[in-house]
Amino acid sequence: MSDTQLVSHGIGRDVARKLGLPQPVTLRRYRPGEPLVPGPVLIIGDSAGSEDLATSLLSWELDVRRNALPKEKLGAIVLVLDGVEHPDDLAAPVLTVASLLRDLAPNGRVVTVSRPASTAASPAAAAARQAVDGFLRSLAKELRAGATANGIVLADGVPSSSPSALGALRFLLSGRSAFVDGQFITVGTDSGKLPDDVDRPLSSKVAVVTGAARGIGAAIARTLHRDGAVLVLIDVPAAGEQLAAVANEVHGTALQLDITREDAARRILDHALERHGRLDIMIHNAGITRDKLLANMDEARWNSVIAVNIAAQLRINQTLLSSDALSQAPRIVSLASTSGIAGNRGQTNYAASKAAVIGMVRATAPLLKDAGGTINAVAPGFIETEMTHRIPFATREIARRLNSLQQGGRPEDVAETIAFLASDAAGGISGEVLRVCGQNMVGA
Amino acid sequence: MPAEAEITNGMTVTSSASLRTFRPAVVVGGNRIPFARTGGAYTKSSNQDMLTAALDGLIARFGLQEEKLGEIAAGAVLKHSRDFNLTREVVLGSALSPETPAYDLQQACATGLETVLGLANKIKLGQIDSAIAGGVDSASDAPIAVSEGLRAVLLDLSRARTVPERLRILTRLRPKDLSPDAPNTGEPRTGLSMGEHQALTTAQWKITREAQDELALNSHRNLAAAYERGFFDDLLTPYRGLARDSNLRADTSLEKLASLKPVFGKSLGDEATMTAGNSTPLTDGASTVLLSSEEWADARGLPKLATVVDGEAAAVDFVHGKDGLLMAPVFAVPRLLKRNGLTLDDLDFFEIHEAFAGTVLSTLAAWEDEEFGRTRLGLEGAFGSIDRSRLNVNGSSLAAGHPFAATGGRIVASLAKMLHEKGMVDGRPARGLISVCAAGGQGVVALLEAR
Numbered sequence: 001m002s003d004t005q006l007v008s009h010g011i012g013r014d015v016a017r018k019l020g021l022p023q024p025v026t027l028r029r030y031r032p033g034e035p036l037v038p039g040p041v042l043i044i045g046d047s048a049g050s051e052d053l054a055t056s057l058l059s060w061e062l063d064v065r066r067n068a069l070p071k072e073k074l075g076a077i078v079l080v081l082d083g084v085e086h087p088d089d090l091a092a093p094v095l096t097v098a099s100l101l102r103d104l105a106p107n108g109r110v111v112t113v114s115r116p117a118s119t120a121a122s123p124a125a126a127a128a129r130q131a132v133d134g135f136l137r138s139l140a141k142e143l144r145a146g147a148t149a150n151g152i153v154l155a156d157g158v159p160s161s162s163p164s165a166l167g168a169l170r171f172l173l174s175g176r177s178a179f180v181d182g183q184f185i186t187v188g189t190d191s192g193k194l195p196d197d198v199d200r201p202l203s204s205k206v207a208v209v210t211g212a213a214r215g216i217g218a219a220i221a222r223t224l225h226r227d228g229a230v231l232v233l234i235d236v237p238a239a240g241e242q243l244a245a246v247a248n249e250v251h252g253t254a255l256q257l258d259i260t261r262e263d264a265a266r267r268i269l270d271h272a273l274e275r276h277g278r279l280d281i282m283i284h285n286a287g288i289t290r291d292k293l294l295a296n297m298d299e300a301r302w303n304s305v306i307a308v309n310i311a312a313q314l315r316i317n318q319t320l321l322s323s324d325a326l327s328q329a330p331r332i333v334s335l336a337s338t339s340g341i342a343g344n345r346g347q348t349n350y351a352a353s354k355a356a357v358i359g360m361v362r363a364t365a366p367l368l369k370d371a372g373g374t375i376n377a378v379a380p381g382f383i384e385t386e387m388t389h390r391i392p393f394a395t396r397e398i399a400r401r402l403n404s405l406q407q408g409g410r411p412e413d414v415a416e417t418i419a420f421l422a423s424d425a426a427g428g429i430s431g432e433v434l435r436v437c438g439q440n441m442v443g444a
Numbered sequence: 445m446p447a448e449a450e451i452t453n454g455m456t457v458t459s460s461a462s463l464r465t466f467r468p469a470v471v472v473g474g475n476r477i478p479f480a481r482t483g484g485a486y487t488k489s490s491n492q493d494m495l496t497a498a499l500d501g502l503i504a505r506f507g508l509q510e511e512k513l514g515e516i517a518a519g520a521v522l523k524h525s526r527d528f529n530l531t532r533e534v535v536l537g538s539a540l541s542p543e544t545p546a547y548d549l550q551q552a553c554a555t556g557l558e559t560v561l562g563l564a565n566k567i568k569l570g571q572i573d574s575a576i577a578g579g580v581d582s583a584s585d586a587p588i589a590v591s592e593g594l595r596a597v598l599l600d601l602s603r604a605r606t607v608p609e610r611l612r613i614l615t616r617l618r619p620k621d622l623s624p625d626a627p628n629t630g631e632p633r634t635g636l637s638m639g640e641h642q643a644l645t646t647a648q649w650k651i652t653r654e655a656q657d658e659l660a661l662n663s664h665r666n667l668a669a670a671y672e673r674g675f676f677d678d679l680l681t682p683y684r685g686l687a688r689d690s691n692l693r694a695d696t697s698l699e700k701l702a703s704l705k706p707v708f709g710k711s712l713g714d715e716a717t718m719t720a721g722n723s724t725p726l727t728d729g730a731s732t733v734l735l736s737s738e739e740w741a742d743a744r745g746l747p748k749l750a751t752v753v754d755g756e757a758a759a760v761d762f763v764h765g766k767d768g769l770l771m772a773p774v775f776a777v778p779r780l781l782k783r784n785g786l787t788l789d790d791l792d793f794f795e796i797h798e799a800f801a802g803t804v805l806s807t808l809a810a811w812e813d814e815e816f817g818r819t820r821l822g823l824e825g826a827f828g829s830i831d832r833s834r835l836n837v838n839g840s841s842l843a844a845g846h847p848f849a850a851t852g853g854r855i856v857a858s859l860a861k862m863l864h865e866k867g868m869v870d871g872r873p874a875r876g877l878i879s880v881c882a883a884g885g886q887g888v889v890a891l892l893e894a895r
Binding site: 251253254257258274275276277 | 501504505539676681684687745
């Protein structure tokens, strides 16, 4: 029984209620074959972009509404704001949403589609576009019962029917994004390709996952395997027993390797190419913590965290990029952390390394562009793992509830986001940092 | 009768529907669990547990999940009677396809190497395309049998039909029948333990204490260095919290080894030289080796580390004292090399199993002895000496430990990787020799060649 269940079932629930603790709901998580959304999808907006989206969603055999029916429960509301020119333009669509929020089904979705403020033609347009940011993040904090609100930001010139716009919308509507809340996904180009089989979007892709023996890494392996990928799983030799168990579960190969070795990249490439003839996806998940207040920090703690969490990734990426072995449209996804965004007491080394990942991802994205490749970072918030279970109970209980979904995420939630960013459909998304944190109040 | 004959790879092979041409068998790779001193990390692990762990690690390394392989062969020296189908049970508990056949093999400490040779021969003959050879032993979880007296009574009781008959049988029971019969390393025909046997041989060949301690020191140093440079990263999968062989003493020294008291050769008095430091400890562990045809490995993009060229077994008459108990490889190696047109100078690696430091040194001494070469090996003089810098370069049993049936697999996988790394020597593939002595005066040796 997870800790979430402890306070949401039986006696635990009664006690929790008397104490006035908020009741976390069981989040809707993706299972192949289940409906994409728990009810009809209402598309609000009158732009050409909203028409295109409606057409696309209809082709997914969803129950699409352009106008709400009275008393009907909605699975999702898509608020298309790609044409707003002035803050005054927001009132009508936003108030339509307001009137329908009570009809949103548990675990429903609100998704905005808008344009970036940075490239707006006028101050008024920039104001309207930026307003979406504050609106959406606040709405996400108001939603209850597992419902989330996220946004898609389309770069100027990228149509709402581009592969990555639709890919991101499918991701946000689905249970794959269960623990993604209050976030924006920026689609920079119309690159990418929607999958032939939505249940196996990574079919025949060869993916490498580091740190795959346990926790989030093992969940990434299972999720990529479910989505059709062929896996090469890496962890330090000392974790070989668990690594072998995961590899046998997902029909992958286990490569016991310390990624800080000089020849690590070469060995990864050789293994992938010899066994599978290609390498499509590289997931940099391996990471360590060596927490100490800076006043007590020693060289070994600082250096080992930097070596594993960022230096190894830099070296591996450099080798991958300079070899001609990477396949067309390669995908790289790195694990950052909300600590790297907001900082965390006792984690100067860890937060530095995770912020460094974000810097690396942004600077590497242009280098991959010509090959149609992408690189992105995923920043998990409080995730229920062996690592977080070692946090003292009270601290842990506060940490896991300090977000809009009032619970910790699961390793699978992080893995789902990584699987999306590793897919062909995410080809227009690069250099981004996507948080999987349930809209954690830390580091918003 | 076969109607026609053809020449393939220099071998004359009769061609008919039932006989096929020879083809190479290659070592794809191996996996073992770290070896643990008895009573250590694997105290609660059975042979089946450990062999399954080693096999599952191999499956994970090479992506063999759900694969239907040609055949799996493995064995254990200390074996429970309930484990009559040990290897097949291990396959059923592993990630392999349950449609993979398996058999048990037992040839004392040569078990592991013999499984490799037997399966390689099946591959060479085209009977199977892929195979896993292995071995396992636990001295911690050793079988303990009831005494012969109690066993006879129990068997008679099960056959008795009447109560008086049963009571009469029970009266045969004596208190001494109730003491259990634990396994030991004693030779049934001499009553001497293996260590005592080797002590006689060691003394016969005048092997000094210093030479034995030096060999033991090199074993530890070489094994420790191999771990340090990551040599075992793709040969070993940790098990039960153990990531390295627990017997390894990276910091041992000649002084420390010299301080140990002799434990074997008590009859030799002050001349005794064999200590716990230059003898292998009782050990628990398991190893596996993936073998296949070239085509099978190529089709899966799997490595081909080495070719299993040839093997040879020998046995000696130790019962009447003609030769030392563990000296059979001394006779097997010259025959193997002669058949392949090679001498000791043509080999780049020597893997001589260190049952005891004295075993290795006695073997080398016998090969260097003029008279022994003439009278016992039928040569014109000494068989030859080896370049000691090529001997057990990544450590051997003195450091790693020796779970009897698991040692062959450990050596084959390690040597195959060493040969592959070495590649070509003077325009020909690097060659390696394996020599494993075994109880009952037996020995099995093998020749591998780099790919």
